[in-house]
Amino acid sequence: MGLLEQVAPNLVDVLRRDAWWMGWNTFLAWIPVLLACLLFRGQRVSRSPFWWAGLTLFVLFLPNAPYVVTDLVHLRGDILMADRGGPVVTAILPVYAVLIGSGFLAYYLALSAALRHLARVGLGDWQGRVALAAHALCAIGIFLGRWARLNSWEPVVDPHATLERIFVHLTWTWAPVLILATFLVTWTCHFMTKAIAEASFKATLKSARHLHTTLTS
Known part of the structure; x- marks a missing residue:
């Protein structure tokens, strides 16, 4: 029996068990990327109230991207449900790695779009502070999401109760x-994701240029 035939049933079991919450959290993680694509396109600071409303939504949803790292709380349960050591290494851990990697890739893309927009509107000096x-905002948001079970839309739909829960937990x-x-984990994972993403982009660009040179020579 090949490795794929051994791994596939275990992978299917993990996905069947965790597909709903993993899929939902991944969907939430990529909402800030969509908002960033819509918001951070201009060459100047927008005065539109719709733009500022969108920016508020962006800030509220941004912590959903790095939030996926807290889904490691489910890892122990999945490991305990595994029959032997093999499925943990070949099925469970790769699925969680993809989940967390996807979340931090979304975080990197969304934040990068915001920082590039700052540079375009003449506020490039603020990039580091922003x-x-x-990271600090996301650390607070992740804390409230995991321990207070607060959702990103609750400050909008139920602000009074949300403020009470925030005060109690903070x-x-x-x-x-x-x-x-959480801040340190978020900063570290973003730093690693940024390094990997930018190195991959440079390598891909270099390969594309080399291929172009080869084809045109």
């Missing part, structure tokens, strides 16, 4: 520690 602010004794840890 990036750090985004005043929890362990909140600063968890938020700081």
Whole structure:
């Protein structure tokens, strides 16, 4: 029996068990990318109220992208349901790696679009501070999403109850520690994703230029 025939049934089991919540969280993670494509196209700061409303949605949904790293809480349960060590390495871990990689790729793309827009409108000096602010915002958002079970749309549809829940959880004794840890994880994973994505882009561009040179010579 080939490796694919051994892995396929285990992979199907994992996807059947986790497809719904993984698919939903991946969908939420890529909403900021869609919003970024719509928002960050101009050459100047927009004064449209619709643009600023879209920016508010972008800020609210941005933490959904790095939030996927907290889905590792489900990993232990999937490992316990595995029959032996093989499915963990060949099926469960790759699925979680794709999930988390997809989320941080979405985060990198969305944040990069926002930072490039700052440069286009003459605010390039703010890029570093905005990036750090985004990581901090996402750390708080991830904390509220995982521990307060707060959804991105709740501040809009139920602001009063949302503010109460935010206050209660942010005043929890362990909140600063968890938020700081989440910030460090978010910053580190974004740094790694950025390095891999930009290196891959440069390698692809170099290969494309080499192929173009070969075909035209």
